[in-house]
Amino acid sequence: MMILESVFRKIDFVNRYKRICEDHNNFENSMSGNQRKVYAEILEGIDKSTIYLSKDKSFKSIFSFGEFKLELVLTLHSGHVQAHLNYLKNDDWLMYNRFDGYAEELQPGFREKYTIPKYTSETELEQILKEIFSIYEDIKKEVIKEVAP
Numbered sequence: 001m002m003i004l005e006s007v008f009r010k011i012d013f014v015n016r017y018k019r020i021c022e023d024h025n026n027f028e029n030s031m032s033g034n035q036r037k038v039y040a041e042i043l044e045g046i047d048k049s050t051i052y053l054s055k056d057k058s059f060k061s062i063f064s065f066g067e068f069k070l071e072l073v074l075t076l077h078s079g080h081v082q083a084h085l086n087y088l089k090n091d092d093w094l095m096y097n098r099f100d101g102y103a104e105e106l107q108p109g110f111r112e113k114y115t116i117p118k119y120t121s122e123t124e125l126e127q128i129l130k131e132i133f134s135i136y137e138d139i140k141k142e143v144i145k146e147v148a149p
């Protein structure tokens with residue numbers, strides 16, 4: 001059983017992520033290239049704490065509470081948004097996977113129908129990221145409720 005399964009179910013994770021994938025799936029017209037400066041500007045407007053990891057070519061938002069840490073890692077490239085969620089305790093990995101991986105664990109067959117979201121413009125990328133951060137915020141709220149009695 002997945003450690004945060006109850007959290008994912010409470011926030012309706014699978015259906016929310018499914019909607020993002022359904023609404024943003026235009027592969028043929030997805031934006032090409034890596035536009036890190038644009039990505040950084042969009043993320044700055046959504047979550048000021050997001051940092052760029054040049055080694056991984058990803059952006060990361062870290063939420064620490066007590067001995068626990070939740071990390072949202074975003075890899076944005078060629079019109080694709082890969083969202084990863086890591087859950088750590090004292091720097092030991094408790095959970096790590098992409099959003100579509102968690103959705104697959106909760107609803108087998110998810111990946112057969114849905115992949116990762118794709119964007120055709122900066123505006124569409126911003127919409128996707130706002131929705132992903134909304135899910136992330138809800139996960140943080142629920143995890144705190146479960147961890148802190």
